[in-house]
Amino acid sequence: MATLALAHALAAAAHGFRVIPLSRAKLPAVRSPHHHDPDPLPCRGACGRIGHGVHDATADPEAVRALFAAAPWATGYGIACGCAPYHLIGVDLDLKNGTDGAAALARLAREHAFAIPRTVTVLTPGGGRHLWLCGPPRLSVPNSAGRLAPGIDIRGVGGYLVGPGSSTTHGGYRLAPGSPAWSPAPVPPVLLRLLRPPRPAPPRPYQPGSPPSEQHAAALVRFVRDSREGQRNVRLFWAACRAYETGAGAELAPALVEAALHTGLPAREARATVASAARSAARRLRSPGACSPGERSGWG
Incomplete structure (x- = not known):
């Protein structure tokens, strides 16, 4: 095997x-x-x-x-997914628990007036299918589960698709009849816009070195707690940086870690992210610009 x-x-x-x-x-x-x-x-x-x-x-x-x-x-x-030369985006259309991802994608195509292209299509053991699409080089599409619609999961940067010819506990993955073998079609521009989540609005501006108000501290925790898959590490790192820069990092760290755990981030990873933010915040206070939201990319 x-x-x-x-x-x-x-x-x-x-x-x-x-x-x-x-x-x-x-x-x-x-x-x-x-x-x-x-x-x-x-x-x-x-x-x-x-x-x-x-x-x-x-x-x-x-x-x-x-x-x-x-x-x-x-x-x-x-x-x-997300790697050159294809910058692959996987659209996972589930057929289970009363959801029909293919029908949901067809509805989205009608509502937003885009055509679902003929592309590499892999049949899954559960009756679903994976569509492979080429993304643009300098645009990251995050992983998501059900955000676009129930039954539609997205595999983007940091994710992977089970390849055709694979055998799993529940059965095999195979190319759909008539599917192109290794030539994914470009993602329709309208669909790409739907796949890109809006940039999260950060909490209100802070003053480095000034203790955060209760409202600001709560906003940082909420900012982490509202994270979606693909954003969790980035948001936690950003919020922890802000907390440490205002001198309240040690006080807020447990609440930030707890908020990250609520999103599904593993405990060790959450603690490591907060510790990294503490180090980066210290560098920023010594040398402005050392800590930025893009310094870490999300694992979760």
């Missing part, structure tokens, strides 16, 4: 798609090198080892073989 998955992954890599091996549970098959660390910090592969999920994704055939050699139990492969 691993040999078959590797063959399919190499075929995808030959067309420029970056791939990783997946287990039967559709999770990255190579174990994290940090799983024994008592309190691991988020790592995207800077340590030089493999085992960082989608951050291991590669189109180099030798590197692909090395990844699969490290996970001989792999039964499938994932294709990283």
Whole structure:
């Protein structure tokens, strides 16, 4: 099974798609090198080892073989989204629990007057389908679940799609009859605008060094608590920076971490993000400009 998955992954890599091996549970098959660390910090592969999920994704055939050699139990492969040359956007149309993602997308197309292009379409074991679309190079589309409409999940930067030819616990993934094999169509401009969430409105302006009011502190916590998937680390980092810059970081940190946990961010990751914000805020106070909302990109 691993040999078959590797063959399919190499075929995808030959067309420029970056791939990783997946287990039967559709999770990255190579174990994290940090799983024994008592309190691991988020790592995207800077340590030089493999085992960082989608951050291991590669189109180099030798590197692909090395990844699969490290996970001989792999039964499938994932294709990283948001990467050059395709800047892939995956539209996951579910058919379960009373939702019909394909029908929901068709309604959106009618309401917003765009055509759903003929593109790579992968059938999933549960009766749903994945549409592959090319995104623009300098525009990041975040991952989301049900934000566009019930039954429609989006895989963007930091996400991955299960590739055709993969075998999972619930069945196999295969190209739909008549689907182009490796040529995703460009995302319709109107749909792209719908996929891009509005920029979050930050809390009211702050004065560095001045203690925050109760209203401002509550706004920072609410700013984190209202985070969606794909924004959680960015918002937590931004709010923690603001708190530490006003001298209230130690006081507000527990509430910010609790708000992040409410969004589904893992506890270790939330604490590591707040600690990173504390260090960055200290640098900013010494040298203005060192801490900015774009310094971290969201893992969650």
